[in-house]
Amino acid sequence: xxxxxxxxxxxxxxLAATAGFGLGxxxxxxxxxxxxxxxxxxxxxxxxxxxxxxxxxxxVAATAVALPHDFERYHTVLAGMAGGLLRSVDGGKTWxxxxxxxxxxxxxxxxxxxxxxxxxxALAGTMEDGVLxxxxxxxxxxxxxFGLLDLTVLCLAISPAFRADETxxxxxxxxxxxxxxxxxxxxxxxxxxGYEPVISLAVSPAYQDDHTLxxxxxxxxxxxxxxxxxxxxxxxxxxxxxxxNNILISPDYALTRALVALSSGQAWISRDEGTSWSQLWSDLxxxxxxxxxxxxxxxxxxxQPAFLGLYGGEIRxxxxx
Amino acid sequence: MPTAKxxxxxxxxxxxxxxxxxxxxxxxxxxxxxxxxxxxxxxxxAIERIAMxxxxxxxxxxxxxxxxxxIQIQGRDADVGAMFIRNVLYTLQEKIGDGxxxxxxxxxxxxxxxxxxxxxxxxxxxxxxxxDEAVPLIQSELDRMTMRLKGKKQLSxxxxxxxxxxxxxxxxxxxxxxIGEYGRLELRNGRTRAIERExxxxxxxxxxVHSREMIFDKTEMRTNFEDPYIVISDIEVKEPEEIVPLLxxxxxxxxxxxxxxxxxxxxxxxxxxxxKPNLERVKICAVKTPEIAMTERIGALEDIAVMTGGQxxxxxxxxxxxxxQFEHLGRxxxxxxxxxxxxxxxxxxxxxxxREHIATLxxxxxxxxxxxxxxxxxxxxxxxxxxAATLWIGDSTPNAVEARxxxxxxxxxxxxxxxxxxxxxxxxxxxxxxxxLLRQSIPGxxxxxxxxAYRILTRALEAPMxxxxxxxxxxxxxxxxxxxxxxxGYGYDVVKREVVKMSDAQIFDVVSVxxxxxxxxxxxxxxxxxxDVIIHRKNPPESLATTS
Numbered sequence: 080x081x082x083x084x085x086x087x088x089x090x091x092x093x094l095a096a097t098a099g100f101g102l103g104x105x106x107x108x109x110x111x112x113x114x115x116x117x118x119x120x121x122x123x124x125x126x127x128x129x130x131x132x133x134x135x136x137x138x139v140a141a142t143a144v145a146l147p148h149d150f151e152r153y154h155t156v157l158a159g160m161a162g163g164l165l166r167s168v169d170g171g172k173t174w175x176x177x178x179x180x181x182x183x184x185x186x187x188x189x190x191x192x193x194x195x196x197x198x199x200x201a202l203a204g205t206m207e208d209g210v211l212x213x214x215x216x217x218x219x220x221x222x223x224x225f226g227l228l229d230l231t232v233l234c235l236a237i238s239p240a241f242r243a244d245e246t247x248x249x250x251x252x253x254x255x256x257x258x259x260x261x262x263x264x265x266x267x268x269x270x271x272x273g274y275e276p277v278i279s280l281a282v283s284p285a286y287q288d289d290h291t292l293x294x295x296x297x298x299x300x301x302x303x304x305x306x307x308x309x310x311x312x313x314x315x316x317x318x319x320x321x322x323x324n325n326i327l328i329s330p331d332y333a334l335t336r337a338l339v340a341l342s343s344g345q346a347w348i349s350r351d352e353g354t355s356w357s358q359l360w361s362d363l364x365x366x367x368x369x370x371x372x373x374x375x376x377x378x379x380x381x382x383q384p385a386f387l388g389l390y391g392g393e394i395r396x397x398x399x400x
Numbered sequence: 401m402p403t404a405k406x407x408x409x410x411x412x413x414x415x416x417x418x419x420x421x422x423x424x425x426x427x428x429x430x431x432x433x434x435x436x437x438x439x440x441x442x443x444x445x446a447i448e449r450i451a452m453x454x455x456x457x458x459x460x461x462x463x464x465x466x467x468x469x470x471i472q473i474q475g476r477d478a479d480v481g482a483m484f485i486r487n488v489l490y491t492l493q494e495k496i497g498d499g500x501x502x503x504x505x506x507x508x509x510x511x512x513x514x515x516x517x518x519x520x521x522x523x524x525x526x527x528x529x530x531x532d533e534a535v536p537l538i539q540s541e542l543d544r545m546t547m548r549l550k551g552k553k554q555l556s557x558x559x560x561x562x563x564x565x566x567x568x569x570x571x572x573x574x575x576x577x578x579i580g581e582y583g584r585l586e587l588r589n590g591r592t593r594a595i596e597r598e599x600x601x602x603x604x605x606x607x608x609v610h611s612r613e614m615i616f617d618k619t620e621m622r623t624n625f626e627d628p629y630i631v632i633s634d635i636e637v638k639e640p641e642e643i644v645p646l647l648x649x650x651x652x653x654x655x656x657x658x659x660x661x662x663x664x665x666x667x668x669x670x671x672x673x674x675x676k677p678n679l680e681r682v683k684i685c686a687v688k689t690p691e692i693a694m695t696e697r698i699g700a701l702e703d704i705a706v707m708t709g710g711q712x713x714x715x716x717x718x719x720x721x722x723x724x725q726f727e728h729l730g731r732x733x734x735x736x737x738x739x740x741x742x743x744x745x746x747x748x749x750x751x752x753x754x755r756e757h758i759a760t761l762x763x764x765x766x767x768x769x770x771x772x773x774x775x776x777x778x779x780x781x782x783x784x785x786x787x788a789a790t791l792w793i794g795d796s797t798p799n800a801v802e803a804r805x806x807x808x809x810x811x812x813x814x815x816x817x818x819x820x821x822x823x824x825x826x827x828x829x830x831x832x833x834x835x836x837l838l839r840q841s842i843p844g845x846x847x848x849x850x851x852x853a854y855r856i857l858t859r860a861l862e863a864p865m866x867x868x869x870x871x872x873x874x875x876x877x878x879x880x881x882x883x884x885x886x887x888x889g890y891g892y893d894v895v896k897r898e899v900v901k902m903s904d905a906q907i908f909d910v911v912s913v914x915x916x917x918x919x920x921x922x923x924x925x926x927x928x929x930x931x932d933v934i935i936h937r938k939n940p941p942e943s944l945a946t947t948s
Contacts, residue, residue, distance in 0.1 A: 182626045182733065206734055208746060219434060225578055225787035228758065229751035230733075253751045259550060264578040264787075267755070274752045 089113050089390030092142045094374035095338050097150040108374065109156065111141035111250070112392060116158050118171055118176030123386055123396045130165065132173045141165075141200030143189040147202065153196040157217045159186025159203055166217040177213075177290055179220045184208040189395075190237040190247070202247055210249055212262045226265040230252045236280035240287035248292060248308060255294060257308050268308045268338060272299040279340075281326040285333045293353065295323025298299065314353040318342050325372070329379050337379045344369025344390065348379060360397060368393075375399075411938035414477055415760055419934050420478020424515060427485045427928065429473055431508040431932045434463040434489065438501035439827075439868040440564040440893050456799060462810065463500030464493025467714030481936050488924040492916060497813025498562060499910075499917035502828075505867045506921035509860035514929050517852045528926040530853030535922055536696055537841075538834045539915050543872030545830050546822035547903070552577040557906025558818055561826050562811040564895075568793075568804065571595050575789045581819040582762070584782030585791065587808050589801055590794025598790045603707065603783045605700070607688035607727070609737050610665035613674055614685045623685045623737045625657035630730035630744065632705050633713035634689045634697055635721060635859040636664035640672040641683075643722045647673070650682035659735040659742065660686040661704065663715070685735075687742040696776060701781055706757045707747035708732050737839070758784050778816075814910045823908035829891035830914055835861035836888070857922070868894060 092111045100106035100122060109129060110117040114168045115138045118129035130139075143159035150156075150170070150374040158165040158174075164184035165174045176301045188204035199216035209224035210232055212258060224230060229251035238246035245261040253274040256265040270277075279295035286292065286307075294302040294311070321342045329337035336352045339359070346359040363370065372388030414422065436443035437460075447455040447469045460466050467489040473482045485507065489500045510531065517523055556573025563569050575597060579585060590596065609615055609623070616623045629650075637643055650658060665686040673684045693696040698714070705712045710730025713719040733746030747754075758781065765777040782788065793808055795801045817861055824830035835858045842858075845851050862880075869879050872894035879892050882899045893900045893907060901910070 134651055180734075207748065223599070223787070224746075225583070225599075225601075226580060226785050228755050228784075228786065231751065251751065253755055260552070260577055264580065264583075266580060272757055 089392030090390060091392060091394065092370040093144060094372050094386055094394070095144045095146050096374055096376060097146060097384075098148070098376075100374075100376050104250045107171070107321045108386065109144045109146070109149075109158070110372075110388060110394060111144040111158060112388075113140045114138050114294045114392060116141035116144060116160075116165070123335055123394055126394065129171050130174055133165075133316060135156070142186050143203070145189040145191050147191055147195040148193065149196050152363055155195070155216055157189055157191070157201055157203075159189050161185055164203060164211075164217065168216075171285065172252065177218055177220055179211060180208065184211065184222075186211075188235040190235045192237065192241050193239055194242045198242070200241075200261060202235055202237070204235045204249060206231055207383075210235070210247075210262055210265075223263060224265065225263065226267070227251075227256050228267065229256070231254060236282045236292060238282055238286050239284055244287065246286075246307070248280050248282070250280045250294060254277045255280070257306065268311075270294075270302065270311055271313060272302070275299050279323055279326045282329045283328055283332055285328055289333070293326045293328070295326045295342075297322045301326065301340065303353060315355075317347075317356050327373060327379075331378055335379070339371055339373065339375070339379060341373055342358060344371070346370050346373060346387075359400065363387070363389075404667040407632060410936070411709065412476075412936045414934040414936070418477060419932055420515060420518075422475065422934065423484065423928055423931060424511070425475065425482025426473060426478035426483070426633040427511060428508065429478065430467055430470055430482045430485045430489075431504045431858075432472070434466055435508065435867055436871055437461040437463050437466065438505055438864065439871045439894050440561065441872045442501075442564075443871065456734045458799075459803070460929060462493070462806070463504050464489050465806070467500065467504075468493075476936055477934055481928070484928055484931075485924070487911055488920055492920045493810075495769070496817060496913050496916045499814075499913040499920075502831075502864050502909075502914070502918035503921045503924075505863045506831075506860050506918060507576055507925050509863040510545035510856055510921060510925040510939050511928055513859055513926065517856065522852055523849055524930050526847075526849040527853050527856075528930050530847070530850045531857065531922050531926050533850075534838065534854060534857050535919060537837070538831075538857075538918060541834045541837050542824055542830055542911055542915055542918075543826045545833060547824075548822050549818055549908070554906060554908075555709050555815065555819075558823060558908045558910070559811055559815060560813050561907050561909070563807050565804070565807065567595055568808055568811070571597050571791060572808065572815060576812075576815045576819060577790050579782075579785065579787070581816045582778065582781040583785050583787070584779070585812055586788060586790040587805055587812070588792050589805065590792040592792075593794045593796060595794060596792040598792070600743070600788045600790070602743050602786060603704075603747075604720065604741050604743030604788065605690035605783075606741055607690045608740040609741060610662075610686045610688060611667075611670050612739060613670060615737070615739065616683060616685070617761065621738060623683075625683070625685065625735045626683050626733070628657040628659050628732060628735045629655050629705070630708045630710055630732060630735065631658060631660040631662065631713070631721075631724070631728070632701050632708070632730055633661060633715075633719070633721070634663045634701060635713055635719065636666075637669045637686070637721065638664070638666050640666075640669045643669050643672055645724050646684070647678060647682065647720055649724060649726055649729075655682055655729075657735075658682060658684045658729075659732075659737065659744070660684050661689055661701070661742075662686055663689045685742075686801055689735050699776075699780055700783075703757070703784055704744065704747075705749075707728060707749050707784065708744065709747070709749035732895045754784070814913055817912040818908070818910040821910065821912040824911045824914060825889055825902035825907040826907040827888065827891040827894070827902055828862075828868055830909060830911075831861040831918070832865050832883075832891070833888050835859075860921070865891065868892070872897070930946045 090113045096108035097106045100108045108119045114127045117126045119126045138163045153330045154170040156167040156171045167174045177359035185206040192200035203211040209227045209230040211220040213220045231252040234250040236248045247258045249256045255268040258265045281293045290307045297305040301314040304311045325341040327339040338349045340347045347356040349356045369390040374386040387395045410752045442461040444459045467486045551858040552573045559569035690700045701712045708730025711728045731748040732744045768774045793805045891902045
């Protein structure tokens with residue numbers, strides 16, 4: 080990373096990129112960081128502050144960023160910030176601050192409907208205000224947390240078949256809640272670990288067929304459900320006691336059964352639905368570098384590129400071993 | 401003073417066969433009035449008005465309510481039978497809100513068929529034993545058929561089956577998709593002829609500010625607080641000195657807004673908090689302690705305490721505001737108050753404790769039998785879910801509004817059961833499938849009383865579907881033959897007048913309603929069958945004696 084803002088205090092919350100990023104095609108990537116929202120248009124070679132048009136007097140932490148899959152045509156970017164949300168409809172050149180319920184929320188997660196360009200639906204998880212929803216592409220946001228008994232939302236996951244099933248999952252400080260009506264109401268999901276924090280969620284790309292989702296917990300490892308969250312099983316003891324900060328599912332999960340998990344600054348891969356795990360890029364942890372965010376543009380096969388957000392703010396391109 | 405007593409009938413002891421004859425007459429009289437109300441095309445029962453006799457009679461299609469309206473019938477022995485079945489049906493309605501017509505039809509079939517068997521020399525006690533024995537068998541078969549409803553469309557389908565009112569059903573489907581089985585639904589008389597609905601975020605009570613002086617937004621006539629602290633109490637503030645420790649606490653911790661729930665707030669105390677220097681430091685909005693009955697009040701305050709992370713200051717425990725501590729205060733993202741209501745949005749209590757508290761209430765709810773107690777717990781649970789729906793029910797006349805509202809109430813109760821426990825194919829199909837199961841088990845039996853009991857139940861389980869078809873004006877034999885040919889899961893759509901697969905046609909019955917109706921019918925009929933003697937009393941109890 081070649082910007083001048085990376086420091087030991089900086090932290091990268093998430094990376095989001097347009098199709099083709101890291102694959103040699105014209106593309107953009109956004110990084111939500113403590114130092115603000117950053118952008119790269121040269122496959123991660125250089126990064127710059129994406130919100131300069133706002134002329135902020137001081138950096139505002141960006142905690143989440145999301146792009147529609149047809150960004151090239153639709154040009155909308157949504158970003159979660161400490162104290163609100165940002166919206167751009169010109170690919171990140173200019174930004175507006177949409178009205179949100181007061182007091183200002185702290186956004187922790189953002190997900191867009193797979194049909195965002197037509198339905199305009201997005202959901203934002205917050206630290207104290209539950210889930211905010213928009214159905215006009217982020218122009219206005221409302222909180223409607225019926226049944227969401229824990230308003231500290233740590234992660235969100237949306238069904239790839241959202242248009243048909245309207246299913247969204249929210250991981251909170253006391254477990255998982257599910258909405259089957261696009262976030263208008265939530266129901267508790269019973270977990271075998273009791274009321275424990277769920278800090279990451281990942282839905283299978285073939286969710287409508289395999290009904291599978293994974294949940295990463297703070298201290299209880301990874302849980303898996305194959306029935307849309309009705310029942311859960313613990314996946315071994317590999318991550319027990321360690322926070323599972325992020326779970327990524329391979330785009331060809333139906334064939335490869337591959338998952339990547341970030342835990343305690345290290346990346347791990349499983350090619351058997353989470354039964355066994357092996358560490359990725361162990362040389363980084365040997366060098367004392369910790370991973371906080373991961374973006375994989377083309378799956379987990381050997382030789383495919385990956386972008387790692389490291390503690391301190393560095394973003395490094397690397398390939399799968 | 402001389403006491404004039406009403407002319408009550410003479411006392412007497414009635415033995416068989418007069419007991420059974422009388423009971424049967426009374427039971428059939430009531431059930432013949434209830435049976436036509438079964439199904440989506442019910443006939444109505446007109447109830448003569450006691451007062452205002454020239455006004456429109458009350459038109460009812462609810463079996464439980466019809467039974468309740470029958471307070472006496474002619475013939476003393478028959479009256480005992482009528483009151484017996486009245487109690488069975490009304491208790492069922494109180495408990496689950498629906499299923500009374502089904503229970504009535506089942507009861508009538510079991511009771512009358514059993515009497516035939518008993519008159520041929522069967523044993524009533526042994527018959528009762530085998531009737532009761534079959535209950536778990538049928539219930540487990542119903543469990544096997546149970547499915548879960550998901551989404552607005554399926555829930556609307558269920559509501560349509562219950563109400564036969566498509567407009568109301570659509571609204572109920574949408575609302576229950578959002579509020580779920582424990583959510584808060586307020587049913588109110590409509591402002592127009594149409595039905596309207598409204599959703600409110602957060603938790604609110606029908607108690608407002610103690611003084612309009614505490615409404616700080618005079619344009620909206622409302623107080624809105626962001627990040628307020630909350631005092632949770634049923635204590636009355638009488639003297640200004642009592643409020644001073646709270647003001648000091650606010651200054652010390654830089655608290656800007658306080659929503660103060662208390663039982664009273666004197667004008668002198670009000671004068672102190674509204675002093676300009678005090679107002680510049682902290683705004684206090686005092687609202688009335690919710691609920692009147694002590695147990696409900698304490699329950700409501702406990703709920704607020706858990707939700708906001710505060711502590712309840714209770715007058716009965718001897719708490720006062722003079723000893724208030726920072727840790728007593730609850731917190732929320734927002735709070736609001738008007739002259740009639742106050743609400744809290746986004747309580748900052750411990751979410752784990754809140755979920756445990758709700759789980760405890762749900763457990764208690766499941767074990768409660770009394771309808772009133774269930775209502776109270778449901779009300780608390782609904783509030784804790786963090787939102788409410790209000791359905792404004794309109795219609796052409798006040799009577800029609802009341803009838804529609806009662807229908808909505810019954811449907812709402814049944815829908816909560818459906819979401820909680822699941823549904824089975826409707827239109828009597830589930831019970832018909834159970835009849836097939838019983839029929840299959842008869843060939844292995846040797847005890848004549850057991851065989852008789854199972855045959856009686858087999859016929860009874862077909863009775864709801866038969867009655868439904870008859871009420872819908874269909875050709876009973878032809879349709880029953882068509883259904884049997886179509887196979888399990890198929891039944892008669894009375895509205896469309898065709899044999900359909902009930903799950904495809906979204907015609908469902910709530911499994912808990914079917915099970916309770918079945919249990920009430922079998923258990924009630926068993927009890928009626930084993931009643932051998934009726935005792936008529938000379939006088940009513942002393943407390944009911946009238947004096948002139």
